[in-house]
Amino acid sequence: MDITRHWRLRRQRYALEGERCVHCREYIFPPRDICPHCGEEAGPLHTMSGQGEVYSFTVVHDPPTGYEAQAPYAVALVKLAEGPLITAQLTDVDAADIKIGMPVEMVTRRLRTDGPEGVIQYGYKFRPHLAVS
Amino acid sequence: MREVIVLGIGQTRVEEHWERSLRDLATEAGLAAMRDAGVDRIDAVFVGNMLSGQIAHQENLGALVADWMGQRGAEGFKVEAACASGAAAFRAAFLAVASGALDAVLAVGVEKMTETSGSETTAALASAADADFESVQGITFVGLNALIMRRYLHAFGWKHTDFGEFSINAHANGARNPNARLRQPITERDYARARMICEPINLLDASPIGDGAAAALLLPADKVAGGPRPRIKIAGSAAATDSLAVHDRKDPLFLSAAHLGARRAFAQAGVTPGEIDFFELHDAFSILAAMSLEACGFAERGQGPRMALDGAIRLDGKLPICTQGGLKARGHPVGATGMYQIVETVQQLRGEAGENQLSKARIGLAQNIGGSGASIFTHILKAE
Numbered sequence: 309m310d311i312t313r314h315w316r317l318r319r320q321r322y323a324l325e326g327e328r329c330v331h332c333r334e335y336i337f338p339p340r341d342i343c344p345h346c347g348e349e350a351g352p353l354h355t356m357s358g359q360g361e362v363y364s365f366t367v368v369h370d371p372p373t374g375y376e377a378q379a380p381y382a383v384a385l386v387k388l389a390e391g392p393l394i395t396a397q398l399t400d401v402d403a404a405d406i407k408i409g410m411p412v413e414m415v416t417r418r419l420r421t422d423g424p425e426g427v428i429q430y431g432y433k434f435r436p437h438l439a440v441s
Numbered sequence: 442m443r444e445v446i447v448l449g450i451g452q453t454r455v456e457e458h459w460e461r462s463l464r465d466l467a468t469e470a471g472l473a474a475m476r477d478a479g480v481d482r483i484d485a486v487f488v489g490n491m492l493s494g495q496i497a498h499q500e501n502l503g504a505l506v507a508d509w510m511g512q513r514g515a516e517g518f519k520v521e522a523a524c525a526s527g528a529a530a531f532r533a534a535f536l537a538v539a540s541g542a543l544d545a546v547l548a549v550g551v552e553k554m555t556e557t558s559g560s561e562t563t564a565a566l567a568s569a570a571d572a573d574f575e576s577v578q579g580i581t582f583v584g585l586n587a588l589i590m591r592r593y594l595h596a597f598g599w600k601h602t603d604f605g606e607f608s609i610n611a612h613a614n615g616a617r618n619p620n621a622r623l624r625q626p627i628t629e630r631d632y633a634r635a636r637m638i639c640e641p642i643n644l645l646d647a648s649p650i651g652d653g654a655a656a657a658l659l660l661p662a663d664k665v666a667g668g669p670r671p672r673i674k675i676a677g678s679a680a681a682t683d684s685l686a687v688h689d690r691k692d693p694l695f696l697s698a699a700h701l702g703a704r705r706a707f708a709q710a711g712v713t714p715g716e717i718d719f720f721e722l723h724d725a726f727s728i729l730a731a732m733s734l735e736a737c738g739f740a741e742r743g744q745g746p747r748m749a750l751d752g753a754i755r756l757d758g759k760l761p762i763c764t765q766g767g768l769k770a771r772g773h774p775v776g777a778t779g780m781y782q783i784v785e786t787v788q789q790l791r792g793e794a795g796e797n798q799l800s801k802a803r804i805g806l807a808q809n810i811g812g813s814g815a816s817i818f819t820h821i822l823k824a825e
Contacts, residue, residue: 317573338574344689364595364693366587366639368579372564375579383580385588385688393688395575395588408595419577431577 314429321431322416326392328354335390358414360388360434367403374420386412386434400435411437442539444662447673447822449478450784455622455653455772463490463497463553468509470654470780471549475510478658484543485516489530489550491523491776495565496556506549516543523569524725525811526550527779528680528818531657535678535820538659550780551654562650566775569812571686583647583726585687585813587639590728593694594641597743601641604727605632606749608645611724611763614756615770617796622651622772646727648768655780657787673787676804677706677821685815694743696729699736699808702819707738710804710821714738717821718802719761719789721782723810724768730754733808734762737819756799764789764797779809779818790824 317338319325326337332346335354343350365384368375375381382398384406398406399417412434419431451473453466461469467488475481488502499505503517522529527550534548554562567576570585580588594601608627615621627645635645665672681701687693707713714737722737724730731745739760740748753759765771765785768778786805788794794802802824809818 313573320574344684364588364592366584366591366641368581368584368639370563370581370583370638371560371579372567372576372581373560374564376560378579381579383578383584383588385592385693393690393693395578395580395686395688397578408592420579429577433578 311427314427324356324358324414324432326354326356327351335388335392337388337392337394357389359437360386360394360412362406362408362410362412363387363393364408365398365406374422382406384434397433398435399433413437443541445535445538445659445675446662446665447657447675447783447787448660448665449474449476449480449658450656450787451477452620452655452781452784453653454620455651455774455781457555458652459555461652463493463499463551464505464509466553466652466654467502467506467549467551470551470656471506471510471547474547474656474658480545480658483512483515483545483547483658485537486510486512486547486549487530487533488517488519489526489528489548489776489780490519490552491521491526491569492552492554492565495568496562497553522816522818523811524773524775525779525809525816525818526776527655528782528807528809528820529779529811529816531780531783531820532678532680532818534659535675538661544661544664546659547656548659548780549654549656550777552774552776553652554650554774555652575686575688581639582813583639583642586726586728587642589687589693589813590641590726593728596694599746602633603746603750604646604731605629607724607727607730607754608632608769610749610754611767611769614764614797615766618765618771621766621770622649623766623770642726648725648773651772651774653772653774653777653781655777655784657780657783670791671824673790674823674825675820676710676712676823677819679705679709680816680818681705683815685812687813694732696732696736696810696814696817698814698817699733699810699819702817703737703808706819706821710823712804712821716804717760717806718804719764719799719806721764721786721805721807722762722767723778723808724763725773725810729810730762737806737808756797761799764794764799782807782809783820783822786822790822
């Protein structure tokens, strides 16, 4: 299910490929035709650093079909270091420890599975930033 | 543009209608509106609906509803704008009549949500969000509103319990509305102790889904003779969009499409926010009630909860809201909700709102939100 869709979005799902507007210099994720900031033609492509911080978060207890096995799980609005907000699950963290403003970084994880025969969809999630020692 | 009158209204109760199908509900509300108007032939029926394809595996609702209403041959099609589908159908009907293209147009909002299990309905509702960049992360519709509410609490310094009055007011009014899904009053204590469903949103912040249909029949003013009842004129009709995804908003804590629509509708109607007697707003979650009051100019940014705490939103307050229970207590059969708001606004303006009748109801505002603020339809109705 949705195989072509996930293939089409692979550079966003696996690498956070967005854009940086050549006209207003704002960052955009995901890529689009028209820059939402200045209204000019968007581009060129720009890969985000994957660093950001938690802008808001919640915990989903009543999941939609296809996500039952993971529940409960935390979902956040993450403010990327480049500026755009992105909706993503938080992983490798206790819900009780999540705070607004917490530094996080992108990792690639399993998003959902469509039964034993179905496709496994991978994509970005975010985890607490691991300090470099 | 011609002046447009709402001549007839109809509704079913909002509940779990196990014995009734989508077509039964739409037909009942539509025929009730035609009977109320004393009209037996219509030029068109526009059906506001969000989920029929996903839940009832039924599309092509224009033909279905026209046929079952005995109006085979009339123009008909479905109008979809997520939870704002009802008001979108009403606006389409308004534009058709105002333009002079059609005379008698019926707008019906209908939703049948109890055919499927909870997780399937949750997944269907999530289709109002951005499928590629929101829903794929397993975020639900209540989850998106929880993200907004938590940030709102953080930004403006409110406590969760400061939102309780929105739900208490809605339940108080819903208890007096025979068509409401939830008809029991709630207390501050109930609100504070309600089960958390998606922090910080608890069960009593959230509106219940349900099955239901509501309808209105529109005609040009010059085809409507005066009668004993006040004529209800559509004085303002406006719609605006914001980004589909919450994360793409310039400011996720401001309903800019509500602001734009309200500004346009006020200008068309020639009224200011201070002249609005009551406001049927889209309280799918209590946070949306607060943000709607702010976006439409009734409260300062971040100060929506203050109006609830001060009692301004009650039936005897400065700006009564959700006078028949709102989404919270009347219920939220998503694609029908916008038409329930219109029907309830007409009831107030006609003086037919029963136990919830306001002492002063001459100009009413109704606002229907699709998605988490992406498509918003604003209408001002006036009694004359």
